[in-house]
Amino acid sequence: MPTSPSAPQVAAAAQSAAAVAARLDSLRGPVAPRSHDARTIAALTVNPGCSRRAVLDAAGVDKRKLSERIGFPARYGQSPFAITRGLAFEKQVKADGCAALLGLLRTSLGFDVPEHEYVDLGADPDASAPAGGVDRPTRYERTRELFGRVAAGEALLADHPLLRLDVGGRPAYVEPDVVALSARPADAAASAPARLYVAEVKSFAVIDGQADPAKVGAAATQAAVYVLALRRLLASLGADPALVAEDVILVCPKDFANEPSAHVLDVRRQLAAVERQLARLPRIAALIADLDPAVDFDLAVDPPAAEGEPGREHRGAAELTKSLSMIEARYAPECVTNCEMAFHCRAEARAAGAADVLGRPVRDALGGVAGIDEVLALADASGAPGAASGGHGEAARLLRAASRAYTEALLVAPRAAESEPPAAA
Amino acid sequence: MSTLTALARARAAHDGRAVPIAAVRHVHLSDEPFVLIPLMQAGEAAAPLAVLAGTDRDDAHLLVVGQPRNRDQRFAFLTDFARLLIPYVEQRRARTETVEATKNHEEWQRCTDAPQLILPNTGGVDALRLLGRSARFRTPDGPYPVDPLVPLLGRHLTWFAEDRAAMPGSSVCLALTAVLGQHWATGQSALEDQHLPALLGWIDPPADMTGAEAALRAEDPDLVPPAGPVTDPAFDTGVLAPLVRAQEEARAADDQRAIAKAEEELRSALGAQLRQTWETVWRAIDVLRTLPAAASDELRWQVDRGRFTDFVTGVEEGAPPQPKRPSAVAAARRLADLEAAQQSYDRSQAIDDPLVLARYRVGGEAFSGRITFVDAERQEIKGKRAWPRPLVLLHTEDDVILRPGVKLASPSRVNQTVRLRAVRPLEGSGFEVELELQSGMGRGKTPEEGSLPVVGEERCYATFLAEQRGMRPELPETDQTPWTHGGPPWPYVPRAEEQAEDWH
Numbered sequence: 001m002p003t004s005p006s007a008p009q010v011a012a013a014a015q016s017a018a019a020v021a022a023r024l025d026s027l028r029g030p031v032a033p034r035s036h037d038a039r040t041i042a043a044l045t046v047n048p049g050c051s052r053r054a055v056l057d058a059a060g061v062d063k064r065k066l067s068e069r070i071g072f073p074a075r076y077g078q079s080p081f082a083i084t085r086g087l088a089f090e091k092q093v094k095a096d097g098c099a100a101l102l103g104l105l106r107t108s109l110g111f112d113v114p115e116h117e118y119v120d121l122g123a124d125p126d127a128s129a130p131a132g133g134v135d136r137p138t139r140y141e142r143t144r145e146l147f148g149r150v151a152a153g154e155a156l157l158a159d160h161p162l163l164r165l166d167v168g169g170r171p172a173y174v175e176p177d178v179v180a181l182s183a184r185p186a187d188a189a190a191s192a193p194a195r196l197y198v199a200e201v202k203s204f205a206v207i208d209g210q211a212d213p214a215k216v217g218a219a220a221t222q223a224a225v226y227v228l229a230l231r232r233l234l235a236s237l238g239a240d241p242a243l244v245a246e247d248v249i250l251v252c253p254k255d256f257a258n259e260p261s262a263h264v265l266d267v268r269r270q271l272a273a274v275e276r277q278l279a280r281l282p283r284i285a286a287l288i289a290d291l292d293p294a295v296d297f298d299l300a301v302d303p304p305a306a307e308g309e310p311g312r313e314h315r316g317a318a319e320l321t322k323s324l325s326m327i328e329a330r331y332a333p334e335c336v337t338n339c340e341m342a343f344h345c346r347a348e349a350r351a352a353g354a355a356d357v358l359g360r361p362v363r364d365a366l367g368g369v370a371g372i373d374e375v376l377a378l379a380d381a382s383g384a385p386g387a388a389s390g391g392h393g394e395a396a397r398l399l400r401a402a403s404r405a406y407t408e409a410l411l412v413a414p415r416a417a418e419s420e421p422p423a424a425a
Numbered sequence: 426m427s428t429l430t431a432l433a434r435a436r437a438a439h440d441g442r443a444v445p446i447a448a449v450r451h452v453h454l455s456d457e458p459f460v461l462i463p464l465m466q467a468g469e470a471a472a473p474l475a476v477l478a479g480t481d482r483d484d485a486h487l488l489v490v491g492q493p494r495n496r497d498q499r500f501a502f503l504t505d506f507a508r509l510l511i512p513y514v515e516q517r518r519a520r521t522e523t524v525e526a527t528k529n530h531e532e533w534q535r536c537t538d539a540p541q542l543i544l545p546n547t548g549g550v551d552a553l554r555l556l557g558r559s560a561r562f563r564t565p566d567g568p569y570p571v572d573p574l575v576p577l578l579g580r581h582l583t584w585f586a587e588d589r590a591a592m593p594g595s596s597v598c599l600a601l602t603a604v605l606g607q608h609w610a611t612g613q614s615a616l617e618d619q620h621l622p623a624l625l626g627w628i629d630p631p632a633d634m635t636g637a638e639a640a641l642r643a644e645d646p647d648l649v650p651p652a653g654p655v656t657d658p659a660f661d662t663g664v665l666a667p668l669v670r671a672q673e674e675a676r677a678a679d680d681q682r683a684i685a686k687a688e689e690e691l692r693s694a695l696g697a698q699l700r701q702t703w704e705t706v707w708r709a710i711d712v713l714r715t716l717p718a719a720a721s722d723e724l725r726w727q728v729d730r731g732r733f734t735d736f737v738t739g740v741e742e743g744a745p746p747q748p749k750r751p752s753a754v755a756a757a758r759r760l761a762d763l764e765a766a767q768q769s770y771d772r773s774q775a776i777d778d779p780l781v782l783a784r785y786r787v788g789g790e791a792f793s794g795r796i797t798f799v800d801a802e803r804q805e806i807k808g809k810r811a812w813p814r815p816l817v818l819l820h821t822e823d824d825v826i827l828r829p830g831v832k833l834a835s836p837s838r839v840n841q842t843v844r845l846r847a848v849r850p851l852e853g854s855g856f857e858v859e860l861e862l863q864s865g866m867g868r869g870k871t872p873e874e875g876s877l878p879v880v881g882e883e884r885c886y887a888t889f890l891a892e893q894r895g896m897r898p899e900l901p902e903t904d905q906t907p908w909t910h911g912g913p914p915w916p917y918v919p920r921a922e923e924q925a926e927d928w929h
Contacts (some may be wrong), residue, residue: 075646079661082468205470207558208749256470256559333614350438350637358434359614365431375435398787401824402429405783408793412779414448416717 020285021169024059027288029298029314033060036172041165042221043338045273048280051287052329053339058168058284061297063340069299070317070324072347074340086203090177093201093251093260098157098178101199101251104262109249110186114155114194119146122160136173140164144233150196151239155182163229168281176226177201181249185264198226199249206252206261216250216265223248224270228278246271287327295323333359367395379403427784430610438612441635443627447608448780450716451770453596453726455541458710459513462545462702463552464695465654466493467661471555473502474656474665477699478509482707487699489692491672500571503560507578514540514581518737539597539726539733542585545621545652545706547600550590552654557582561746576746583747584736592763594725594770597733601709608716612637620644621652622705629712650698652705657698664694721773753910754903761897772890776836782885786823791887792858794821796878803861804870813872815862817843819884822855827888833860834890841865841876842891860886 025033036057044057056063067074093100097118105111121142139162150156158179164171178199184192200223204215227248231241246268254261297320301311315323324344331349335342349356353372355363369375369392378392379399433444457480466472472493479485486509490502521534544550561579563571590598606618611627617640618624626639634642643649646657656665668691675683751759774781785791798818805814827833831845847859867873878884904913 077658077662079467079656079658080666081466081661085468203468207470207555253470333616336616353439355435357614358431358438358612359616361426362431362434362614365426365428366435367428372435372438375432376439379432379435397824398428399432402427402432402783402787404822405786405793406429406432406780409448409779409783414717414779415720415777416449417720417722 016285017169020288023288023291024168024284027055027059027296028061029296029300031062031298031300033170034062035060035170036165036167038174038176038222038225041167041172041174041225041274041278042218044277044281045221045270046338047330047332047335048277050330050335050339052324052327052345053341054281054284055287055291055327056297056341058281059297060170062299065299066297066320067340067344069313069315070321070344072341072343074343076340082203089203089253089258089260090201092258094159094178098159100260101178101181101249101262102157104251104260105181105183105249108262109264112184112186112194114182116155116157116181118157118159120159121146121162136162140173144237147230147233147239148237150182151234151237151243155194157181163226163233165225165229165232165278167278168284174225174229176223176230179226179230185247193243195245196230196243197245197247197249198223198230199251200226201251201260204252205255206263207255211252219250220248220265220267221270221274223250223265224267224274227267227271228274292326295326297323331356333357367392367398369395369399375399427788429784429787433610434612436612437610437627437636441612441637442630443609443611443636445608446610446780447716447774448778449719450713450722451607451719451774451778451781452599452604452713453541453718453722453729454710454714455538455596458541458543459510460543460703460706460710461549461553462652462699462706463549463556463654464656464699465552467655467658469493471552471559472499473506473552473556475695475699476506477696477703478506480513482703485700485703487692487696489688489695491676491688491691492669496569500563500575503556503575503578504572507572507574510581511574511577514737517733521734524731534734535727536730536734536737539730540585541596542598543706543710544598544600545702546602546619548619548654549652550586550598550600553582553586553598554590557584557586558749577740580740580746588736588747589729589732593767594773595729595732595766596726597729601706604713605709608713611640613640617644621702621709622649625705625709625712629708650701652702653699660698665691668694719774719777721777725770725773752903752914753906754900757898757900761900765897768892772839775887775890776839782836782887785887785889786885789824789826790889791885792819792821792823792825792827792856793883793885794819794823794855794858796880796882796884797857799877799880801872801877811870813862813866813870815866815872815877816846817860817862817878819858819860819886820851820855821858825856825858831888832863832891833886833888835878835884835886836890837884838865838876839890843886858886 143161181197182194298314331345378396437444464474517538520537526532585598622643623640627636630639672687800816804811866876
């Protein structure tokens with residue numbers, strides 16, 4: 001039996017948590033924290049060893065704005081064509097109370113799906129709210145209330161639900177496409193209880209049963225975030241979190257048509273990864289404990305004194321860059337697809353001559369030697385390996401062998417085709 | 426990733442310029458390649474936006490789709506595309522040579538040339554594959570009739586981008602990023618190498634820039650548009666979307682002058698995006714031509730010519746389009762073919778190119794050194810005959826981690842199998858390797874003249890050169906497919922539902 005912590009312990013923990021929160025707030029400066037969404041939470045599972053991103057994310061710093069201010073704007077953006085197509089497909093799948101989705105589950109996946117009551121949580125029941133829909137806390141409250149009924153056994157189809165997930169002590173809202181499909185898989189016994197499924201509508205095509213693995217992977221991680229948020233919600237309602245299936249339904253266009261097709265995706269691995277990263281976030285205290293008090297990423301801009309003048313930035317590019325350099329990054333070329341700071345970190349790694357810029361496989365093949373200059377020094381060193389190899393004995397041996405084999409190979413004439421005239425250059 | 430290639434990347438990063446990792450060119454370059462740069466609409470599975478194509482650097486053909494989501498416009502585009510590509514392919518069909526009968530094959534006619542598509546990157550090849558898939562099941566009749574050229578084009582694109590592009594050693598459909606990356610190591614990551622202008626920047630930078638600077642400049646989509654198949658999202662938002670809309674509005678109003686104007690504007694906008702890549706592609710081809718072709722090039726291209734002949738003959742004789750999914754037997758056969766082709770390509774590259782062979786030395790699969798002793802008289806009595814089994818000693822500086830009993834061969838005499846008998850460390854550094862020659866010495870009791878290494882000669886021995894050529898597994902005929910593999914597949918019958926694959 002674990003003993004419950006004593007009152008002073010709880011008080012001390014609360015105090016230190018408050019201190020961490022205060023420091024994170026001061027890191028961000030007097031601007032509203034940037035809240036996480038499913039995409040940024042999913043991104044936490046990539047490159048988890050990067051302290052720089054962990055701190056910036058925990059403090060809620062707007063990384064996109066930060067990257068612009070320091071002169072390395074992130075080049076993200078989605079084509080309007082892709083956005084239009086995505087919205088049109090989602091609308092089609094969700095038309096008539098998700099009729100197409102329910103039909104697919106019954107026919108193509110063979111699920112046993114009862115009649116569902118369809119509730120659109122994004123729409124206002126009174127239709128009196130101003131255009132732009134219902135605000136987030138209201139939607140979250142309504143989602144909570146709805147899932148109270150689901151936990152009690154009702155078959156409800158929730159469209160545009162809003163779930164909440166605690167990320168580093170701050171609530172982040174995530175919006176699954178559709179959840180709470182209460183269904184029994186085809187191979188389950190008739191007595192097995194129905195489970196709740198998250199359905200994710202994506203507009204990338206599944207052609208002859210195959211889709212781009214990178215896109216499927218991203219969809220799976222995103223869906224895992226929803227499963228986790230839904231499980232936490234059920235737990236807070238006193239219901240069994242295991243009611244939410246770790247299989248999710250991925251709905252994609254089939255082949256080149258716009259006809260939707262449904263696929264079951266097992267997201268257990270992604271679920272574990274997301275949970276692990278979220279559990280790790282509170283350990284942010286250790287990362288910021290030794291940080292210089294002068295370090296911050298205050299992106300606030302004071303209004304200009306007179307009209308036509310530029311506003312006064314709290315921190316200039318040089319100050320922000322200096323602050324960034326105080327927190328260690330773990331750059332890898334793949335960061336470009338996940339993190340707004342990637343171009344800055346790349347420039348920094350290149351300037352430092354880090355082997356990281358060549359990619360992980362290359363770095364591994366170099367025997368894990370961190371610096372490019374160091375690699376070349378080891379490769380070109382004469383004398384027995386061991387002398388001046390600085391603990392890289394095996395790597396030094398390999399690098400020298402590679403260097404020697406390359407130089408020797410340059411002296412050997414290759415076998416070229418005879419009819420071909422010799423190289424022009 | 427071999428240590429040698431990794432080290433070359435580190436050197437490239439340090440020097441700011443790509444480092445060669447091949448001494449000869451391991452792909453064939455046709456005298457008249459068909460350069461092809463496809464652009465696809467974002468968010469759609471296979472909606473072509475434009476293609477810039479042709480065999481003449483100074484005469485590029487630009488094809489544009491006004492509204493890629495419009496089915497009729499899409500197939501009109503594919504018909505035009507077919508009118509460009511199919512004649513090019515058919516010209517290669519015209520002349521044949523007679524291949525004499527062998528033990529396994531009767532006499533046949535092989536085309537003396539094969540077509541060659543060159544694309545900027547692997548994404549482009551993938552786009553062609555999808556276009557091929559979307560076109561090859563169409564028919565000139567049925568609910569959505571198309572021009573008869575469309576399904577023909579689909580089968581051709583499938584052959585190029587799916588059947589041959591993945592086949593190691595084939596050169597009929599080349600992605601330049603992959604080809605350049607095979608011959609040069611850059612100072613950036615493999616991910617960044619997928620951008621052709623950046624990759625070429627490392628290899629062949631402008632006179633006033635380092636490779637690293639040229640690559641960095643090439644990453645700015647405003648200065649250097651992406652090499653496709655996806656367009657820059659900012660271009661989509663700022664330029665393309667308004668032009669597509671203007672065109673649609675003009676069509677809706679049936680205003681011929683406005684339609685012509687909108688189409689012209691769309692053409693020039695897409696042409697401007699493609700023109701730079703066109704130059705980059707041809708420059709990359711020039712750079713590749715500076716490398717002499719490898720000795721095995723002719724033989725590999727001969728295989729391509731043979732497969733091309735098979736393909737066009739099949740089409741002429743009315744074979745059905747390539748299936749969506751191959752049958753069990755066809756898939757097993759394809760896998761065996763891919764493995765055999767990979768093995769043969771690896772071998773021929775290592776034999777032709779000392780820089781490729783050097784990778785295996787670092788990896789411990791090969792060693793190189795000087796012959797110090799040859800006992801040509803040594804024999805082995807087996808049954809009633811004495812067989813020559815000369816003994817050779819070699820000194821090498823390479824780490825020899827191979828075990829006694831291993832079979833080896835040298836690139837300078839590939840058909841001579843050698844057995845490793847012992848490895849002894851030398852005083853100071855290096856190893857003495859004791860080898861027994863087992864074959865490739867003629868049929869006599871004594872080795873043929875010139876079949877043995879000589880003292881003082883530099884030789885390299887590698888394990889994979891002595892490996893048995895991949896034996897194709899015995900597979901049943903397609904109609905004998907066992908039930909464990911789904912039984913014999915149903916013969917192909919065009920189905921209406923395939924024609925009806927609709928969108929919107």
